[in-house]
Amino acid sequence: MDWQGQKLAEQLMQILLLIAVVVAFVVGYTTASFRTMMLIYAGGVVLTSLITVPNWPLFNRHPLKWLDPSEAEKHPKPQAVVVSSKKKFSKKLVSVLKIIVSLISLNQMTTFCY
Template identity: 65%
Template sequence: MQVLLVTSAVAAFLVGYVRTDFQLMLLIYAGGGVLTALVTVPNWAFFNRNPLKWLDAAEAERHPRPQVSAARGGRG
């Protein structure tokens, strides 16, 4: 998502600068935003090829998360 947005922003800026057209720059960037939304928002099948396996609730209770000590982050 970030790569698509940055790429469309750079392309929009370059085209707008060369053509000295602010409206064209905004249209290109808006098109990049729409393209990014079309690629990232739907639940595409290739996003689910390697799903994460989460722990069951009972298994998670047997393995508690480590506690972070408040004294370790002090500045001196």
């Protein structure tokens, strides 16, 4: 299943389940039968699964073109760069948290004295 096929399967699933919910609710409400409503909804879920889960040719219209292994070796993966700004941010965050904790404890001490 390709990317467009996944999108189509997702949209079909949402539409079919919504239709199943509406039909099940209307029939269940008019017949005043919770059992009938649940059976219709379960049938809708099964039908939706049969339509959207298998890898039908409909979902495989835009296949991906993979690189040959020799071609992939010519284009190496980019290396991850370590950013040091995290340490600065975490040090600042720790200092801010220490200040907040000290202010809270100071506030508790002053309210305790009254």
